[in-house]
Amino acid sequence: MRKGSIAASLFWLSAGWLIVALVATGFLLTDLYSRALDTSLSETLEFHVESLAGDLLESGNPLSDTISLTDPRFNRPRSGWYWTIRDADGQLYNLSTSVVGIVLPAVTGSSDISGMRTAVLDDAFGTRMRVIERTVTIASKTYRIVVTGSLSEVLKLVDDFRGQTFIVLGAVGAMLAIMSVIVARIAMRPISRLRNAIERVREGDAETVGGVYPNEIAPLAEEVNELLRSNAQIIERARNQVGNLAHGLKTPIAVLRNEAGAKKGVLAEVVLTESEKMSTMVATYLERARLAARTSVVGKKADGTMIMLRLTRVMRKIHPDCTIAFQRPDASLPWFRGDEADLEEMAGNLLDNACKWSKGQVGVRLLAERGDTGTMLLIRIDDNGPGLSDEDAHKVLRRGVRLDEKTPGSGLGLDIVKELVDVYGGSLDLRRSALGGLLAELRLPTSRLTGMTKS
Incomplete structure (x- = not known):
């Protein structure tokens, strides 16, 4: 089961945090800039108030022409920069040029x-x-000096600064996002190398997970190798135990069969019949254990084209009256992910049956079929024999079932094929062939390895 991507999770987590941090930084910088400008404005106004108060105290007359400020903003009407001198009753004595009509x-x-x-x-x-x-007292008379400065100019500067700040922080955020993507990809490279190493083991290119990994991933690679070793040991022990059990039962069963065969009577017939059943069951489960043990080992692959070429040559010798047309695929055909002997057993049984039941014409074709579970190796074997009905096609896959007792064989061939197909997670379908006989379609898992096939 897959649930998202670590790299994507890291990216979105870092991106979300970056957005929050950068937005907060933008507002913080804007607030600091606004406070700085407001403080500077207040200090400037205090300086002008002190200057006017000094001129007033020096001249002693609020109407004196020597009372003035050199800042040109106090000469521009509607500028927001004004100054006035009034007495305690509100009588105006002096003012800046900018105070016009207000x-x-x-x-x-x-x-x-x-x-x-x-x-x-x-x-x-x-x-x-x-x-x-500010209030100034001269000769027992009180005057009020008022100086104003434009706060709208400060607010406009703050707005401009805020816009520029978010543009700059947006560019920084984009660069940091790109950097986080690069960092995430670099950080995920060891995991990709580990995945490729495990895939090489599964595809049969290596027996163990190799490579050097960071401290956080190295234990995982070691555990995978230990799991592979443990799996191989368990399979080997199971194979030995099944073999020992089968060999241990063969001798008592053979004794029972021999003794029952030498006697006559109902009891002897029952013992002989049941010993035959036990012998068949032992052989069946021994074969199943052998197949399961052999196909449970990872790291095997086989070239289907080479195997089918070899089987075709063998069957042409065994069935000289049968024409086998093998349509050879190109070199990009994927390999079978499994044991070579198993593929020979499955394809060999199907091809042998086709030759036995055909009227002299058999076709063999290998394809790569893509499906929901990935690419599968499709082996199609058809003949121009009598074929099978849908009911018979389903029935013939049962263990030991034979539709014609006259043809030599035990009836276990197709069942062995089905056992191997189930173990490998493939499928076997039987249907009517375009040649008029039976079409067998064998689908098996593939390895990603491809190569040039020599005839």
């Missing part, structure tokens, strides 16, 4: 220790302003 709103609130009050107000044109007011 009345600055009053500053409310309490003063700090230095006698200053600050506020954020809007002028008549909708410009947001930072306002600082």
Whole structure:
């Protein structure tokens, strides 16, 4: 069962974290920049207030022409940069050139220790302003100095900075995302090498998982090799035990058969019949154990084209009256993933049956068939014999079933083929052939290895 990809999970996890981190960084930088600009504006306004207060104290007259600020922004109307000098009753004495046709709103609130009050107000044109007011007393008369600076300019600078920041952080995020993809691919390379090594074992190119792996993966490779060794030992022990059991039973069964054969009577016939059944069962289960043990060992493969060429030559000698047409495939045909002797046994039984039942014409073809479970090796053997009905085709695959007792044989050939097919996870289908006889389609798992086949 597969569930997603480690590399994809790492990418999306890192990408999600990057997005959150970069967005938070963007807002944090924007807030810091906004605070810095606002602080700078406040310090500038405080400096101008101190300058006006110094000029007022030096001249002693709020109407003096010497009271002024050199900053040109105070000369531009509707700029948001204004200054005025009023008395405690609100009487205006002096002002900047920028204060034209407007009345600055009053500053409310309490003063700090230095006698200053600050506020954020809007002028008549909708410009947001930072306002600082200071009280100065000259000859028992109190004056209020008000200086404003445009906060809208600061907000515009903050908006521009925010846009540029997110553009830059977006580019950085894209580069980091690309880097995370590269890092994920590099980090996953040992796993890909381990997968390829295991696949080489399964395909028959190696007996053990080889290679050097990082500390996190090396134990997995060692465990796979240990599992392969344990599997081989278990199979060998099982094979030996089944063989010992079969050989141990053969002698008592042979004694019973011999004794029953030398006697006459009902008991002797029963003993002879049952001993024959036991002998058949021992042979059957011994064969099944042999097949299971042989096909359970990984790391085997066989060239189907070479085997079919060899079987075709042999069958032509055994059945000289039969014409066997072998359509040889190209060199890209995948190999059979299993033991060569097993493929010979399966294909040989089918080809021998086709030759026995044909009227002199047999066709053999090898194909690569792609399906839901992957690529399968398809061996098609058809003849121009009498063929079989659907019912007989299903019945003939049963163990020991023979539709014609006159033809030599035990009836176990097709059953052995079916046993091997089931062990390898393949399939065997029997149907009507285009030649008029029987078509046998044998599908078997393939190895990815392909090679040039010599005749």
